[in-house]
Amino acid sequence: MVKFTANLSMLFTELDFIDRFQAAKSVGFNSVEYLFPYDFDPNQLSESLNTNGLKQVLFNLPAGDWASGDRGISCIPERVNEFQQGVGTAIRYAKALGCTQVNALAGIPPVNSDPDEIKDTFVNNLKFASSQLSTHGIRLLTEPINNLDIPGFYLNYTNQANLILDLVDSDNLFIQYDIYHMQIMEGDLVRTITNNFKKIQHIQLADNPGRHEPGTGEINYQYIFRTLDELGYQGYVGCEYIPQSGTLDGINWIKPYI
Numbered sequence: 227m228v229k230f231t232a233n234l235s236m237l238f239t240e241l242d243f244i245d246r247f248q249a250a251k252s253v254g255f256n257s258v259e260y261l262f263p264y265d266f267d268p269n270q271l272s273e274s275l276n277t278n279g280l281k282q283v284l285f286n287l288p289a290g291d292w293a294s295g296d297r298g299i300s301c302i303p304e305r306v307n308e309f310q311q312g313v314g315t316a317i318r319y320a321k322a323l324g325c326t327q328v329n330a331l332a333g334i335p336p337v338n339s340d341p342d343e344i345k346d347t348f349v350n351n352l353k354f355a356s357s358q359l360s361t362h363g364i365r366l367l368t369e370p371i372n373n374l375d376i377p378g379f380y381l382n383y384t385n386q387a388n389l390i391l392d393l394v395d396s397d398n399l400f401i402q403y404d405i406y407h408m409q410i411m412e413g414d415l416v417r418t419i420t421n422n423f424k425k426i427q428h429i430q431l432a433d434n435p436g437r438h439e440p441g442t443g444e445i446n447y448q449y450i451f452r453t454l455d456e457l458g459y460q461g462y463v464g465c466e467y468i469p470q471s472g473t474l475d476g477i478n479w480i481k482p483y484i
Contacts, residue, residue: 228451228459230484231257231283233430233466237473247274253477254484259284259464262292264315268322275323282323283462284367284402284428287355288312289331298331300355300368301348301380303339313355320364327365327428329402330355332381344380349393356396367428369402372410375437382411384418391425400427404466409434409445416453423457432467439467439476451483 232250234243241249243266250258256279263271263285275282290296290305299305299312316328330352335344356366370387371379381387387401403426405415412418419426433443440447454463469476 228454228483229257229462230480231255231259231281231462231464233464234258234260235262236466236468240472244270244274247278247280249473251278251280253474254480255280256484257281257283257462259462259466261286262289263319263323264288268319271319272322272324282325284327284329284464285316285319285325286329286331287316290333296333297371297376297379298333300330300351301332301335301344303343303347304336306347306351309351310354313358317359317362317364320359321362326363327367328359329367329369329428331371332368332379334376334378335380345390345393348380349390352390352394352399353396356394356398360396360398365427366396366399367402368399369404369430370407370411371404372407374410375407384408384412384422388422388425401425402428402430404430404432405445405450406430406432406434406437406467415445416450419450419453420457423459426461428461428464429454429459430464430466436470437468438470439465439479441479442470442476447479 232255234246238246238249258280290299299309320328332348359366370381370383373379373382391399409415433440433445435443
């Protein structure tokens, strides 16, 4: 059966962040993910996990100044030192939280930048990060994201991610496959997941349009979940959606699965 994890950056936002751990446990989740842990002391987060019997499944590498519009810095040539320092920070948090995978957001290249330089920067940063993380038993993921929600984002398609993985040539780099983003960019979800199954180590979901919970849009999630079971998927599926009303008002879709 598919294992679901609560994305605390999206769910239970009516509560303070630390209170969301208990809320996730109360509705049946056994694990959590979120965008970033870095605004909190790792010991505080670790205590919240342990108190509620939760596993930390995923968070992102430091992605620049999110409030100012950064959506990752992995492909930006002028910020390589910042990226490398962020890898060290992520390792410290991952070890404290018992988290064995982190995601590298590619980011938005500067206007009029050299495409080859952007690609080389992204590839070299992923080589560095995958190597550093590997020594600590932490997987590196990278995620294609739609360019409607984030105009200009560098990594947009599964095939593009495969090309990057080939260039990095690391056994510690995988795809984070977000169903919502890929429905917008390419569709053909089940075939794509099946064809890239060995490269996908984490999946995230939301329905489309609206990025709300499954059952509110066009995606046949029952078929997708059945396919994941048939494929023998052992990873987690992150519930990274915006509740259409309150989190609890729309959570019934998951009850058959947890």
